[in-house]
Amino acid sequence: MQLQLDDSLVSFRDGLRSYIGHNRPSIPRLPGSRSPQPEDMAEFKAWCAGLFDNGFVGFDWPEEWGGTGVPDPLKDYVVDLELADAGVPRPVGAFNLIARALLEFGADEQKAFYLPRIRSFTDMWCQLFSEPDAGSDLAALRTRAELVGDEWVITGQKVWTTHGHLSDFGFLLARTDQTVSKHAGISAFIIDMHSPGIDVRPLREVTGATDFNEVFFDSVRIPRDNIIGSPGQGWEITRSALAHERALSLREDSVVDSAARLLELVQRSRADGTVPLSGDDVSRRLGELTARARVTDLLGMEGVLRAATGTSGPVDAAIVKVVFSETNLALATFGVELQGADGIIAGPASRVDDGHWQEAYLWARGFTISAGSNEIMRNLIAENGLGLPREPRPERSK
Amino acid sequence: MQLQLDDSLVSFRDGLRSYIGHNRPSIPRLPGSRSPQPEDMAEFKAWCAGLFDNGFVGFDWPEEWGGTGVPDPLKDYVVDLELADAGVPRPVGAFNLIARALLEFGADEQKAFYLPRIRSFTDMWCQLFSEPDAGSDLAALRTRAELVGDEWVITGQKVWTTHGHLSDFGFLLARTDQTVSKHAGISAFIIDMHSPGIDVRPLREVTGATDFNEVFFDSVRIPRDNIIGSPGQGWEITRSALAHERALSLREDSVVDSAARLLELVQRSRADGTVPLSGDDVSRRLGELTARARVTDLLGMEGVLRAATGTSGPVDAAIVKVVFSETNLALATFGVELQGADGIIAGPASRVDDGHWQEAYLWARGFTISAGSNEIMRNLIAENGLGLPREPRPERSK
Amino acid sequence: MPMDLEERDEFRAVCRDFFAKRAPVDRLRRYLVEGSDFDDDLWSALVEQGWALLAVPENLDGGGGGLADLVVVAEEAGRALQGAPLVTTIAGTFVLARYGVLESHPEVLESIVAGATVTYPMGFDPTSLGERTNSAHLVADARPGSYLLVPSDSGLDLVLVDAMTKTSAVETMDLVRSFSDVGFDSSVVVASIDDRQAAIDLFTTAVVMQAAESLGVARAAFDMTLAYSKERKQFDRTIGSFQAIKHRLADMYIELQCATAAVAGAAESIDNGSEVLESIHTAKSVGGRAASWVTSQAQQVHGGIGFTWEHVLHLYIRRAKANELLLGSPAWHERALVEALAGEPVS
């Protein structure tokens, strides 16, 4: 299951392969939501800057800001694929999102200051959207920004902030107007994460690991000019930036790789008897999940092709999200189950894959909840894709 | 899986067994929604009357009307079980429903005329509730009853009328007031099914068989006194009668019997190789379905016990309905699938069970749709059982 | 002539339009009443306009379609649930062309151009192939003049169904396609391909075309259901405004998109000759389950009306289930997928 590449893409890919061969960093590639170690940050930033410099990332930016002005989802896809196959880090953080927001809505001074820093990967960026009471319903966010003199004063709390503890700048959504309906009162800001009054606390997840942060703002002051666009424009800016965000998740936790790993496990167990398989329906169930995994990849590739030909459907991404996250959960669950009673053994003591499947099982729910819960995705598919009546929305209820 | 019976129930059961032994009719027992053949009706009615006469059915009626005045769900259960095990017909039709309605809401003259006729099973009764536009939403019914002089004039259409073509009387719901909210304008009537202007047409289902009827009313005139209770009281009367209706379905299409039949099929195929089983996961899937079937029976028995001790929950019946109908569908589906390619062969040419499973598969959807679709059941469970907020109801929207 | 995306979209529109005009649902209803048989008028039109010859190579004056194009026709044929044996004829011709039979046996090509149909047994899979045989089980739409492809471990035999063959009808769940068991002797064998791979190629081609047809069947049921859910009112609301129905329809749509991707992927795999088995097993696992599930859910959403004989929905349910079971059940393909990837049986 590979996209057929034309000559120019083949040459682009070969260039990237050669670049990776000559510049391979010593730091590890990490799964999507894992942060680099603090001591690895310098090398990580340099590696990312090199990808910008050599036209593998950010080639779609306007020429004025260092790109070619030509977006190409197939090139993006090739980059994702090659970085993953080579096992080298991909650029992480909210750099892509903030760049989109600035290119479309930023003031000239903002562009002049931040865009070059983004290309040189001088800073790590985080995204400050979710709040405890604003999960699926992002527009319910409560963090406030009040203009006091020449500064915005920020008070509130964010949660699930990936890379928050390593970030130099944040892309912040905060409420600047309490009197209007939920979406209308939100504004977008750039916030210096080293500002006094910001408290970043690691958040522990069900697996026991910490990959996210809570971020508390206690009267944090930022310059008046750090607003992006106008007050109240935050929702529009965010939607537009998110719409441009590439679906990077596809190669990060490949379900086809998971299915292959399960097959290997089953084969190994036949050979050495280490895995007390749960029975003779293993093969059929594994086949069903493998088929599902292959289709997940096919849907993803189709999404790339459609994006490349400008024929993307309004809910393509939502469908991929649901299929990926539910296939991933089913695979992880099966990975635990087919170990039988020993499937409860976790960590390095585990006889199979060092407890990979036990952790994957606990982790897998994250994908069906985050980035728009699958319930929200199904609503989107039904309403935007199929034209069914909308659920009551906050606009109506206020 | 049998209820433990106390001495008095054992003696009741033995009495019934002996009665059946001495009075076994020559006509066949039929599945729940199948009607007796017209030529069998006389014997069928006589058999049912005998069950009343001997205190096996209707023993819960007030003494004044021939019963003992003591309801006993365990006795009801024993009767269902014994009639099923003996393979003799059970009383069918809407007699039970109309009796409940009359006992609670009927005028003295109505009781005096109809109740003895019901006990002597002089008449076959049908239930005239559902309409093409009033399926899950029964209160949306449109059939009208207008009082013209001393007669109600009925115009409209009913559908899914079981035994309609054999019935002498019908328990009819019709709208007598168009100006009030949906439930409030409905009244309950007794209608002579031989009245001029009634057209009963057999309805063909997906299986190709005809088990139900459409009933058309073209200005059918019935006496003024045929209304039960007062105008507008129809909804209350129906709810009350339905609440008293015993859950007879349990033994009619036993899922435990279906699971056993599938096991037999699988064993036979091992012996003679006639069934191209779909593979080695057959045993696990059959086990899962069998477990589900056994639980369906256990839930049903628990329901009987709770009814007997007056501790029924408000959604017990809804839960049994969902679990039964979905287990039944899963069993029928599996029954077709495990035949492999030959599973498409239908009718007597089928190599397995004369096409039983193919027909069962098509028929099984009927149970998840009728008698309150499973979607309605889940709403009921969530709202009445779990106290979750109600869906918008017609009362509010008018 | 592999089409690009835009050409394929146009091609699909032409197909859909053709079937909408020549094989509307009312025609289907008529066949229901008159009993299931072959739609001769439609077949004549399909032959006349070249639809039946799409898999005949271009150098033999056919359409020369790759499977990536041909599945579009199969899907639209499924959507219309049309009564002509178009899907088997295209799949069979595709395999005959691949092995040069149309060139080596010009009389066969001539007959097909003149309207002869091609068919094959639908109960087989590669593990059930045995020695060369003189009978075929569960053959779709066999009739005098049809060419019948009979697979065995030795390869494929091409048999002409005529007065010398013994054809006995088999009653099935599928009311708008006829099935029969066919017996014959060597006098009616018009060509033989002595290569086991030819039998496998017939299987993989037939599976993909069947999956495409099932996808069309499911799409038709879905479209009916979506429209019904926007129309039908209960409790003073269209039922499509209830979130339970919205999510059900979303799930049905998700399954359709998965099946679409799986069918397209499998057709391309055959055209490219890469990962053929893996892809067709995936297509049948995902597509076979999807079509049965979607049509069954369609019935649930339709409620009582979808449970009547007069409503066409049950014809779609029947076709989806029959296709699911024929040419290897999803369960069979799932085990075979794991075996193909592992290179050995896995339990």
Place this chain on the structure above:
Amino acid sequence: MPMDLEERDEFRAVCRDFFAKRAPVDRLRRYLVEGSDFDDDLWSALVEQGWALLAVPENLDGGGGGLADLVVVAEEAGRALQGAPLVTTIAGTFVLARYGVLESHPEVLESIVAGATVTYPMGFDPTSLGERTNSAHLVADARPGSYLLVPSDSGLDLVLVDAMTKTSAVETMDLVRSFSDVGFDSSVVVASIDDRQAAIDLFTTAVVMQAAESLGVARAAFDMTLAYSKERKQFDRTIGSFQAIKHRLADMYIELQCATAAVAGAAESIDNGSEVLESIHTAKSVGGRAASWVTSQAQQVHGGIGFTWEHVLHLYIRRAKANELLLGSPAWHERALVEALAGEPVS
């Protein structure tokens, strides 16, 4: 002393009340932080108040409970996810009592009365029983002074865990129950039941008690979720007002009711000695799947908050999954059910 329905309801209320007071969720949080181990204070209280002796026969001054009563305790223990080895001690004592070991070995009874716990390996099933062995895999809560029941084809050996036994801890998904592998020599075997049926009885009893515990675990997760769905607002509505959530909760409740019926049925079967295998296989198939599914859905409905370490929900998810896999997975029990009904292996 088999209780009638009303007595059992009262008994359940007493159990629930006890655990609510002595093993509240906050205590669970404390154990999370301090690491998983045995809750000594709670165990002392359970021993003192006679809970640990419920399966000891009445003539030996115990509760003399039948399994139909004992599963109530197991369910409520699961609901509280309490940290003492109550479930294994009751199940183990039940089997020891059945085979007269408490009478023939008064010192064992004395120790149990004084607070010794009983445990057994949780990775076994009747098909994996082998020759008499001197080790046990995946033993729950083994500690010095515990009695360990070791099943084999020869029957059951009762082993005293002490300085002579070698106990190595095993890290598992279940954070509030300790597991270990135990090795011993014959010097610590205090009693042997030379009857294979005793090993089977330990299995069936342990399966039913485990299924009851899992049911309690799932009920607790469900109750949290129902309450949360009535409280949590998104889009200006409580999320429980969305039909998708309502139906999800209805489905969770349905599964709980199914599991309840299955557990009660299995306990009664053991008490009556009828259809024991069929009933316990049913209980594990339905109950094992239900608990994992319900707790996993609970997490989905909770959203982000249920994905944090601090929220207790994941402890319930972990216990449900661990129980599902131990003492025969649902898949194992499903095959065994068919075999039990058929009287022979079926494939």
